Amino acid sequence: MISLPLFAAFALMTAFAALAVLWPLSRVRATRAARDADLAVYRDQLAEIARDAKSGRLPKAEAEAARIEVARRMLAADAAREGAAAEDPGRAKWRRRAAAVFAMVFVPAFAAGLYGVLGNPAIPGAPLAERLAAVPDRSDVAILVRRVEEHLQKTPNDGQGYEILAPIYLRLGRPEDAARAYAEAIRILGPSAMRHSARGEALVVASDGLVTADAARAFADALALDPDEPRAAYFLGLAAEQDGRKEDAARIWGQLLARAPADAPFRPLVVAALARVGGAAPAAPAAAGPGPGAADVAAAASMSTDERNAMVRGMVARLAARLESEPNDIDGWLRLVRAYGVLGDRDKATEALKTARAAFKDNAEALGRLDAAEKELAPRAGSGDKG
């Protein structure tokens, strides 16, 4: 909604614009006909010729010829006198009324209509200094990030800071920065499988899904530290697929599925990837977990939309139940929020967000991820609410 001061400013501007058109319509002004304007110029030219002739810069004969020429121009201008048509005063009055209506109706209506299409009155202005001075709240993730960045510039050996920042960068669509932050975390805190593979993922996102040589090296480093790191294995499989080594990809993903627990959240992704390269998923160890097993996914593919929705709802309900007993699973919460979003259940999504925020109220990273998830929920509609 448009705020009162803004509305007042618009009204004032509109009034000024309308008046600028109305005011001259109410004035009686002295007119300047073309004939008089022309004659004035020619008189001036004659004076100039006379001056030049007098000071000797112009020979007499030339001056006389020039004088005759200008004189002829004057006579011509006089002859071309416009017929000052004595107009019916009623018509003039009508015309001025039409112009006044134009000023009072067209100008405001046109501008307001155009603004209605282009304007965003609900978005408040936010100068950077004001945002930096504001009490830190979680609605402005970019500023929170900036604060951490400034802090890191002062204490460049705070590895924890980089570790917190990196996933947020990724979520904000700054994968290069995320990769750099993970590299810093590795430098300061030492290597770990998780850090290497997260850095690799950031590099993959940065190059639009392509597993570059640099990223592949990061994943290899991760697997050297922990052969069971699933993300690294998944992306190395992807690298093999992108290189055209389908058998390698199928082998890597097959092994990954074989080792993964039945409720591993990444299972459907890997199963789908495996299907792409023509591999068959090995049976999940035990299909009792809350995540969809390979069989579930395969079944889902052959269901109708309603059946599929029912199945998804069932899984979501299981996830929600699990989170009630183990609320410390941030990935689980995020999955839940997104699932509600996909199902179009905004109220439940908001409620889940609230519960999750309460559970993670001391964890800035988790809160940042929740904020991001909230934004994803409503890419457009949510933005205006803050105004």
Added chain:
Amino acid sequence: MIAEMGQYALALAFALSLAQVVLPAWGARRGDPVLMGAAGPIALALFCFITFAFSLLVQLYVTSDFTVVNVAENSHSQMPLIYKITSTWGNHEGSMLLWVFVLAFFGALVAVFGANLPDRLKALVLSVQGAVAAAFLSFILFTSNPFARLVPPPAEGRDLNPILQDPGLAIHPPLLYLGYVGLSISFAFAIAALIEGRIDAAWARWVRPWTLAAWIFLTLGIAMGSYWAYYELGWGGWWFWDPVENASLMPWLAATALLHSAVVMEKRDALKVWTILLAILAFSLSLVGTFLVRSGVLTSVHAFATDPARGVFILAILTFFIAGGLTLFALRASELKQGGLFAPISREGALVLNNLFLTAATAAVLVGTLYPLALEALTGAKITVGPPYFNLAFGGLMVPLVFAMPFGPLLAWKRGDLMGVAQRLMLAAALAVVAAVVIAAATTGGPVLAPLAVGLAVFIMLGALTDIAERAGLGRVTARVALARLAGVPRSGYGTAIAHFGVGVCLLGIVCESGWSLEKIASVKLGDTVTIGARTLTLDRLENRTGANFRARTAVFSIREDGAPQGTIEASRRMFAARQMATTEAGIRTFGLSQLYVSMGEESPDGHISMRATYKPFVTLIWLGAVVMALGGALSLADRRLRVGAPALAVQPDEVLGDPVLESRARAISAELRCMVCQNQSIDDSDAPLAKDLRLIVRERLKAGDSDAQVMEFMVARYGEFVLLRPVMSWRNALLWAAPVLVLALGALAAVFGLKRRRAAAPQRLSADEEARFKTLLAEGEGHPPEGR
């Protein structure tokens, strides 16, 4: 709130611009003084709203409000305040707003200072102006909205293009826009006159000051842009024949021609049709420039916004105004009555000659710029039209023009005495010959023609002085009378002489810079010394420096002349983190009118840096000349009678061949070859990797014993004709080479026939009756003060 107010102000401005089109035109059609009188106040209100919107945008930049897309994309909170302000127009959207701001500014000027104009003309002029404003406001609002919002806002902007982070951005675009857009007034006057169907000598007097003002700004804007490119792009070139530079040069040439033909129209009531056409063309060419920069049809340093949708929109605006203007011209031109008569050898004749050559030069630049585009569209063949073509075609047209320049002002109106004028110029010519001979004897090296060109420059400058001396009658009358006459010469007379003098100064600078520059390319480490001319440069220090939003690596050299220290010179490379872009900051020291120019290239791991040092004799005269021209224009404008109315371093040291003869051949060949990934840069000037490869190929072929022609053939065979900067003379390119000559020939024919028809005797005396009416008209004016007092 600020952004939204700006948005609404623009919407209101658009509505007002429509009112400015409709109401005055309606009033003019019906002869209603009240509606015609609304034009002025509406134009002023339009100016207020656009000023308001523009200052709000500046405010958004200053406070780094990243909820505005435009600010987030082109600003950075760590930039110094001055660059925060200038980045407002360092991007497409903001620069278009500046464009419209200047347009509204000129409209407001006409509203305020146009009191001497007849009602109807003023109303129509402002109506046409309003139409241009409406077209560009709709362009801004619908394709390039500077107030578009961004949610959620980022915490930092993406920074201004580092090349633009320079004081030059504060001056160059505003000046250039004042020039480009100022020409819209001349255009509006021409269209208004055509609508009215009445064009006379008085019209020329009213339109001249506006054209003159635009011309002054355009001159300064182009000169400033040239100097900026010279010191910022890092290889010391001051003119690339880049399409966008050409786009600014064309309106300048047309405006120069317009200024001169308007003089003829004002004094002699002749050349009316031609003057109107020029006024339309001058603004059309500045619109073409806008189109070329914004549409992405050409790539260039300046093309910062390339979006096909915008290109189509601008093309539509362009077509509407140019085609509309020319159609109106075609319909109405035949109704215009021809005015004063004159002989071919006369002041008018000289001005016609001036127009002929300037028009041909404009055509040469236009054809050269658009030919590759047209040829590619028609035949698919890719060729390059580069500096060698322009230097030959443009230079070839300019030499006769500037040679004739001193003659023009000395010729009498209507019928001149060429022999008499030649006699009066004897002294200037003799001194010019002496200068050429002295230069030829005193210098070694440099092109053979350079001393002659110096002679020409001296002739122009002395010719301008001769003009003033002649007006005073120096040598023919006593000193006291001469002095009195000198004081009586109108300011516009001095303006002409000074502007012509400036052309000579500029030419002198160009000749000296291109003829006698000294260059040294070397790889140096700390303590190494390089000799250039009489001076030596020693690398004293290499430093790391930090700016607000960049890190710099700076090389500090100490300068010595004959062992005497002359201070230091610093060249550096800056790295901007936000855009991951590097810029080269050349070190420049001015000695008298000459400059020492040092730029640094890559630093190798063993501590060597590559550097290029150039000594450019009298190079500053190029820009000083332009300033002098503008000064002449300003003086003329002040006449109260008128008041009525990126590449860093190219050739790397390790490429240089040991054999100096072979190396100089390699350099000559390289200058003719194009770097295919850059715009109109020779491979010698470009530091793109491709250019380096090409340079190495040239040197390899030369070492293998190829002749120059064989090397060229090899390159064309391998890369196609596209690689040549000077298009070959072939049937396909016949039109390109013929165009300037053709325009010149056609123009000359038209002029000769035109003059033949109207060669006539002295004007008929006034009859007794006419004399009486004339006296009455004169007397009628006694009541009013004459115009302009």
